[in-house]
Amino acid sequence: MGGLGFQGKARNLQNLQGILRGAKILDLLIFKTSEIKRDALSVAKSITASFSDEVIIRSAAQNEDEESASNAGAFLTIPCIHSQAIDSLLSALERVSESMGEGEHELLVQPMLQGITLGGVVMSVDKEDSAPYVVVNFEESAKSDGITSGSSTKHQTFYHFRHASLPDQPRLRALIETIFELEAIFDCEYLDVEFAFAKEGESEQLYILQVRPIAKRAEILHQEVFEALEKIRIKFEKLNRPHPNLLGNRTIFGVMPDWNPAEIIGIKPRYLALSLYKELVTDSVWAYQRSNYGYRNLRSHPLLVSFVGIPYIDTRISFNSFIPENLNSKIATKLANFYLDKLANSPENHDKVEFEIILSCYHFNLPQKLGELQKEGFSQEELKRLEFALLELTNAMIDPIGGLYKKDLEKIKKLEEKFQSIESSELADIDKIYWGIEYCKRYGTLPFAGVARAAFVAVQILDSLVQIGFLNSQEKEDFLASLNTVSKKLSERIHELSSGKISKEEFLKEYGHLRAGTYSILSPSYKEAFESYFGDIKACKSPLKKEFCLSCEKKEILENLLVEHGLRISAQGLFDFIKEAIEGRELVKFGFTKVLSRVLEMVEAFGGRLEIPKEEMAHLDIKILLGLYANLEGITAKERLLEDILFHKEEFALARLLKLPPIILDSKDIYSYVLPSSHPNFIGSGRVQAEVVDESMEGLGGELEGKIVCVKSADPGYDFLFTKGIAGLITCYGGVNSHMAIRCAEAGICAVIGAGEEYFERWRRARFLELDSASCKVEIL
Numbered sequence: 001m002g003g004l005g006f007q008g009k010a011r012n013l014q015n016l017q018g019i020l021r022g023a024k025i026l027d028l029l030i031f032k033t034s035e036i037k038r039d040a041l042s043v044a045k046s047i048t049a050s051f052s053d054e055v056i057i058r059s060a061a062q063n064e065d066e067e068s069a070s071n072a073g074a075f076l077t078i079p080c081i082h083s084q085a086i087d088s089l090l091s092a093l094e095r096v097s098e099s100m101g102e103g104e105h106e107l108l109v110q111p112m113l114q115g116i117t118l119g120g121v122v123m124s125v126d127k128e129d130s131a132p133y134v135v136v137n138f139e140e141s142a143k144s145d146g147i148t149s150g151s152s153t154k155h156q157t158f159y160h161f162r163h164a165s166l167p168d169q170p171r172l173r174a175l176i177e178t179i180f181e182l183e184a185i186f187d188c189e190y191l192d193v194e195f196a197f198a199k200e201g202e203s204e205q206l207y208i209l210q211v212r213p214i215a216k217r218a219e220i221l222h223q224e225v226f227e228a229l230e231k232i233r234i235k236f237e238k239l240n241r242p243h244p245n246l247l248g249n250r251t252i253f254g255v256m257p258d259w260n261p262a263e264i265i266g267i268k269p270r271y272l273a274l275s276l277y278k279e280l281v282t283d284s285v286w287a288y289q290r291s292n293y294g295y296r297n298l299r300s301h302p303l304l305v306s307f308v309g310i311p312y313i314d315t316r317i318s319f320n321s322f323i324p325e326n327l328n329s330k331i332a333t334k335l336a337n338f339y340l341d342k343l344a345n346s347p348e349n350h351d352k353v354e355f356e357i358i359l360s361c362y363h364f365n366l367p368q369k370l371g372e373l374q375k376e377g378f379s380q381e382e383l384k385r386l387e388f389a390l391l392e393l394t395n396a397m398i399d400p401i402g403g404l405y406k407k408d409l410e411k412i413k414k415l416e417e418k419f420q421s422i423e424s425s426e427l428a429d430i431d432k433i434y435w436g437i438e439y440c441k442r443y444g445t446l447p448f449a450g451v452a453r454a455a456f457v458a459v460q461i462l463d464s465l466v467q468i469g470f471l472n473s474q475e476k477e478d479f480l481a482s483l484n485t486v487s488k489k490l491s492e493r494i495h496e497l498s499s500g501k502i503s504k505e506e507f508l509k510e511y512g513h514l515r516a517g518t519y520s521i522l523s524p525s526y527k528e529a530f531e532s533y534f535g536d537i538k539a540c541k542s543p544l545k546k547e548f549c550l551s552c553e554k555k556e557i558l559e560n561l562l563v564e565h566g567l568r569i570s571a572q573g574l575f576d577f578i579k580e581a582i583e584g585r586e587l588v589k590f591g592f593t594k595v596l597s598r599v600l601e602m603v604e605a606f607g608g609r610l611e612i613p614k615e616e617m618a619h620l621d622i623k624i625l626l627g628l629y630a631n632l633e634g635i636t637a638k639e640r641l642l643e644d645i646l647f648h649k650e651e652f653a654l655a656r657l658l659k660l661p662p663i664i665l666d667s668k669d670i671y672s673y674v675l676p677s678s679h680p681n682f683i684g685s686g687r688v689q690a691e692v693v694d695e696s697m698e699g700l701g702g703e704l705e706g707k708i709v710c711v712k713s714a715d716p717g718y719d720f721l722f723t724k725g726i727a728g729l730i731t732c733y734g735g736v737n738s739h740m741a742i743r744c745a746e747a748g749i750c751a752v753i754g755a756g757e758e759y760f761e762r763w764r765r766a767r768f769l770e771l772d773s774a775s776c777k778v779e780i781l
Contacts, residue, residue: 003184003185003186003187003188004016004019004185004186004187005186006186006188006212006213008060008061008062008064008106009058009059009060009064009106009108009210009212010028010030010058010060010106010107010108011030011060011106012210012211012212013025013026013028013108013208013209013210013211014028014030016182016185016208016211019185020178020181020182020185020208021181022174022177022178022181022206023174023178023195023205023206023207023208024205024206024207024208025207025208026110026111026113026207026209027050027051027110027111028108028109028110029046029047029050029108029109029110030060030106030107030108030109031043031046031093031106031107031109032104032105032106032107033097033100033103033104033105033106033107034104036093036094036097036107037097040090040093040094041086041090043093044086044089044090044093045086047083047089047109048083048084048086048089050083050109051083051109051111052083052084053082053083053111053112053114054079054080054081054082054083054111054112055081055082055083055089055109055110055111055112056077056078056079056080056081056109056110056111056112057077057078057081057089057092057093057096057107057108057109058077058096058107058108058109058110059075059076059077059096059099059100059105059107059108060105060106060107060108061074061075061100061101061105061106062103062104062105064100075096075099075100076095076096076099076100077096078092078095078096079112080112083111093107113196113198113207113209114198115198115199115200116141116196116197116198117140117197117198117199117204118138118139118140118141118171118196118197119138119139119141119194119195119196119197120136120137120138120139120155120194120195120196121136121137121138121192121193121194121195122134122135122136122137122175122179122192122193122195123135123136123191123192123193123214124162124179124182124183124189124190124191124192124193124214125162125189125190125214125220126657126659127192127214127216128216129218129656129657130190130214130216130217130218130219130220131220131221131225131657131658131659132161132162132163132220132221132222132225132226132657133159133160133161133162133659134158134159134160134162134176134179135157135158135159135160135659136157136158136160136172136175137155137156137157138155138156138157138158139155139156155758156674156675156677156758157674157675157758158172158672158673158674158675159659159661159672159673159675160172160176160671160672161225161226161229161659161671161672162222163222163226164671164672165671165672167672171197171204171206174206175195175206178195178206178208179191179193182208182211186211186213188213189220190213190214190217191211191212191213191214192211192212192213192214193208193210193211193212194208194209194210195207195208195209196209221654221657224654224657225654225657225658228308228654228655228658229658229670229671231308232307232308232658232660232670233667233670233671235305235307236253236307236664236667236670237667239251239253239305239314240667243316245300245301246301246316246317246320246336247316247320247323247329247332247333247335247336247337248316248319248320248333248336248337248339248340249337249340250316250340251314251315251316251317251340252315252316252340252343252344252663252664252665253305253307253312253313253314253315253663253664254312254313254315254343254350254662254663254664255267255310255311255312255313255350255662255663255733256313256350256351256662256663256733256735256754257313257315257318257350257351257353258303258313258315258318258353259281259282259286259303259304259313260313260351260733260734260735260738261274261277261282261304261311261312261313262311262662262713262732262733263713263731263733263734263735263738263754264277264518264519264713265277265311265517265519265520266517266712266713267310267311267733268309268310268652268655268656269309269311269519269520270520270522270618270619270648270652271309271618271619271620271621271648271651271652272519272520272521272603272617272618272619272620272621272622273517273519273520273521273618274306274309274311274519275620275621275622275623276437276519276596276622277304277311277519278302278304278306279437279441279622279623279626280437280440280441280444280445280592280596281445281449282302282303282304283302283303283304284299284300284302285441285445285446285449286303286321286449287299287300287301287303287321288446288449289446289447289449289450289453290321290322290449290453291321291325292404292450293393293396293397293404293450293453293454294324294325294326294392294393294396294397295321295322295323295324295325295360295393296320296321296323296324296325296332297325298317298320298321301314301317301320302314302317303317303318303321307660308651308654308655308658309648309651309652309654309655310655310658310660312664315339315340315343315353316336316340318353319336319339319340319353319357319358320336322354322358322359322360323335323336324386324389324390324392324393326389326392327385327386327389328385331378331382331385331386334378334382335373335386338373338376338378339353339357339358342357343357343663344665347663347665347676348676348677348679348756349679350662350663350676351681351733351734351735351754351756352679352681352735352754354456354460354735355460355463359386359390360390360456360457360460361390361393361394361397361456361457361460361461362387362390362391362393362394362395362565362566362567363394363457363460363461363463363464364461364464364465364467364468364470364561364565365463365464365467365468366387366390366464367387370383370386370387373386391565391566391567394457394567395566395567395568395569397453397454397457398454398457398567398569398573398574398577399568399569400569400570400573400576400577403454403577404450404454405450405451405453405454405580405581405584406580407447407450408446408447408448408450408451408454408584408588409447409451409580409584409587409588411443411446411447412443412444412447412448412587412588412591412592414443415439415440415443415444415591415592415595416591416594416595418439418443419436419439419440419595419598422435422436422439423436423598429602429605429606429609430606430625430628430629430637431629432602433599433602433603433606433625433626433629434625434626434629436595436598436599436602437599437622437626439595440592440595440596440599443592444588444591444592444595444596445592447588448585448588448589448592451581451584451585451588452585452588452589454577454581454584454585455581455582455584455585457581458577458578458581458582459578459582459742461574461578462476462479462578463476470554470557470558470561473685474685475548477684477685477745477748478546478548479548479575479578480582480742480745480746481545481546481548481745481746481747481748482545482546482547482548483579483582483583483746484583485582485583485586485587485742485743485746486583486586486587486589486590486719487586487719487722487743487746487747488746488747490511490719490720490722490723491722491723491747493507493510493511494507494534494720494723495723504530508526508527508530511526512525512526512527513525513526513527513593513594513597513598514526514593514597514719514720515597516533516718518593518596518597519596520600520618521600521603521604521614521617521618522614522615522618525597526720533720534720534723550571550572550575554571555571555572556571558571558574559571562574582742586742603617603620603622603625604617606625607620607641610637610638610641611638612638612641612642612645616642616645616649617641617645619644619645619648619649619652620641620644620645620648621644621648624640624641624644625641628640661673661675661676662675662676662756662757663676675757675758676756677756677758680752680753680754680755680756680759680776680778681734681735681741681752681753681754682751682752682773682776683741683744683745683749683750683751683752683753683773684744684745684748684749684750684751684773685773686748686750686773687750687770687771687772687773688708688727688728688750688770688771689768689769689770689771689781690706690707690708690727690728690768690769690771691706691707691708691767691768692707692708692709692710692763692764692766692767692768692769693707693708693709693710694710694764694765704721704724704725704726705724705725705726706725706726706727707726707727707728708726708727708728708729708730708769708771709721709726709728709729709730710730710731710760710763710764711729711730711731711732712731712732712733712760713731713732713733713734718740719743722743722747722749726749727749727750727771728749728750728751728752728769728771729744729749729750729751729752729753730751730752730755730760730763730764730769730771730778731751731752731753731754731755731760732754732755732756732757732760733754734753734754735753735754738753738754740753741753750771750772750773751771751773752771752773752778759778762780763778763780766780766781767781768780768781769781
């Protein structure tokens, strides 16, 4: 039996009256535009006779809400017109009618819904790719059009896999049941529905305000997505069990904690990028170096888990690895469970766990932080043991002579020499790739993991000096602006290039390896796409240089503070450490990404010789290539590669349909969740109003000066942005201590780093924004 059939906005609602059981349709009147032209006064009088309070007059054009195109929002709607105000009705009828243009159209008149408690839009499948999810955008508000008009400032998004159990929340349950009822009525799984809940006495009533078909459609892969989610659930439940070698009763998975895959390789990377990140960092290197720095030994535990190609950090493993090695197991276990519970209770902090969740070093504000643990049942003795363990660990790290980070800074110097010896040798291509990655681990990512740890500690100590009032925010910014990082040197070289002091060839010899996606073979390097990154080089300003120096009085105060807190370093030595660690992190990252970029070129060339384009090689597991170094295969290298590429291409296509939350607390979250709110990280203390430029590699080479740039995630390859004179930067992913956060702070650029998906989507679509870092506020202008 066929469905009801779509007949336009007005008729769709009219036809639902008396049929729909799960929700109500408001009373309505329908008029043709020819009636308005012929006798608008009679139409107005009909409205006056039918309604006593305010009404809304809505367009219902011929080409509106059709299966081929919705034209949503293309025509005028005028709300809040009093039904007894004839002149106002006549004016509104004329304006709405004119907005639809020539031809015979209809107008829909309904009473304004009163007592609205929640309103929004629900899609029966994802509107972008027809993934089998009910997607609800809603806002608790007295307005019904906050979502559709774009005026909502506190909206939320709910994702529900269509075949999962209905949610416990009564409103969402009722809404989903009604969506399924509408699908049956219209015999269509592609629905876009506006709705509102309103008070009726002591209860709430669901109203359907509009039903339209989704025009953009693809096949709905119900079974494939169901099977993928089931695999993820089974994996989650296995990893969530108590583990004899791990502290903590459970785990939580997130895309932003610790080594932050969302920022570095993206939420849904192609498999070559994912497998390279695992090989170079998260499988073993991360744990080896963290153990070297005095934390618990987690060397046999991979930090990153791939859920059907979507990377997540296992926070139980991460939190274990931040506990000092010499802390007794009883306190350590108690601490691990405290961290996990705290993250579960404040999931919005999943991108800033080192600052809001865990205690990973000693700093000047630590005694206050420990007070929270005391409230949670930690004894004074336990707190003293923890404080001492963190103090000893920190003193070993900041030691001006024997600090481990100093050895790591020396180790990176060997990387270029080691790699060149391989690159210039007569070894086979596979052997060069194998040893290139080995050297990149030993002399690149391993020391980087160490120096990055020191830099995290350095920033926490610096922040604590602000928290206790020793420095103010401006003094902190001045210190960061005084640093001489790789990024600042890049800006200086761009200035020299634009003024003709160096050639393009000289610039690219030094910086040509950088690419916006460090681990992505599809992301072109600066030398491959110079014009796309920089456009026509014009005269640009040299980066500002600031001097920072503590007064003698401040140095004396700090010396006393250091003694009081048991930190074995001088005042000058402490600031030297902070400077060396932050600058060193960028220097080591610059060094290993240079080699990684050349390894990617080798992989691309190897694929080319096998007639496999880089677009296909992007889906290869790097371990397959590394395995060819030591193994004899029964099939040819090309067949082995193509087999693996096909598998991961299919996985990638499936992963793009999965709507997983940024943090998974429970197996239910795999199927159904409200996108968690986030607390964006504001950088700087300034305020800017500017035009918005959305992320797209095609557009970033254009005119960016004086604009606020929105970038999904930004690793060091995006440093070219700082040569463009941008007014501000907004990223979806990234932490308060990430590369981009530090870079914006030293450059004095207003920024929001790690806005979160909801805020980012809202802000990137705006034409103009006001970004006020001092007030931690972003306004759409």
